[in-house]
Amino acid sequence: MTFRELYVKEMNEITFSEGFEARTANLMKQRAVRKDEKVLQKRKPMKVLAMVLAVIALLSTAAFAVSYILSAREVADYLGEKEIAEMFEDCDFEPQTASDGTYDVTLLGVTSGEKLNMTEGFECDEKRTYAVVAINKTDGTPLSLMEGMPLQLAPVVSGIAPTSIWNIGFGASGMEREGVLYYLFDYENLEIFAFGTVSIVAFEGFFPTSDILTMDESGKTVYADGYTGFKGIFDLPMDESKADPEAAEELLGTY
Helix, strand or coil, X not given: CCHHHHHHHHHHCCCCCCCHHHHHHHHHHHHCCCCCHHHHHHHHHHHHHHHHHHHHHXXXXXXXXXXXXXXXXXXXXXXXXXXXXXXXXCXXXXXXXXXXXXXXXXXXXXXXXXXXCCCCCXXXXXXXXXXXXXXXXXXXXXXXXXXXXXXXXXXXXXXXCHHHXXXXXXXXEEEEECCEEEEEEEEECHHHHCCCCEEEEEECCCXXXXXXXXXXXXXXXXXXXXXXXXCEEEXXXXXXXXXXXXXXXXXXXXX
16 A cells, blocks of 8 residues: 555544534634624634634644655656656556554665766666665654664675675665655666565664574575564565676675
């Protein structure tokens, strides 16, 4: 379920006690300053209705501050990455969300394509993987980009130790909109790791130490016993035909 669908569902389920609007209207009328009774009598119904609606809107906003999450294309566009935005326009990806009751993390989109922002006159056939993530407080409390990134996100591949791959040449751009943090991540081409399960994992900490992430007997990345921070692992859709174990081994060797 998307954030927009969740918001509509929650809003539809809001119920007010019997006589709520009438009591609110009476309260507003009692506190109003009446300098000219004739003029007030003509305008009162519209003014009271407006105030009632304002109170209802305020209550609704307080309970559900996050009403709309941007798409991956919109985030890339806001960040000035027009070409990446176009990649996401053609990307068929269903957003995934993980929540621990404090934070909601949504992977909005993942796409791979040629490396962008090259110096004019140079050509490059290198590919990159781009991912867009949204982070918000579950209770609607606004987050600020100035306060830093509350959670870390890193790519992982089954069969490869998380500490060996988390920093494979990534960069990130961030923005804040209506209390939600958005990040555009730029990784080395993750498609070459399609011989295993490629995921993006969210966690609390600077980097994924063995106290945070480990592997189970099958080689799948899992959270370590004793880790109590945020948990969210997002599996990425990868084309197995683009897997390149030799290139992957060479890439890992450079980091």
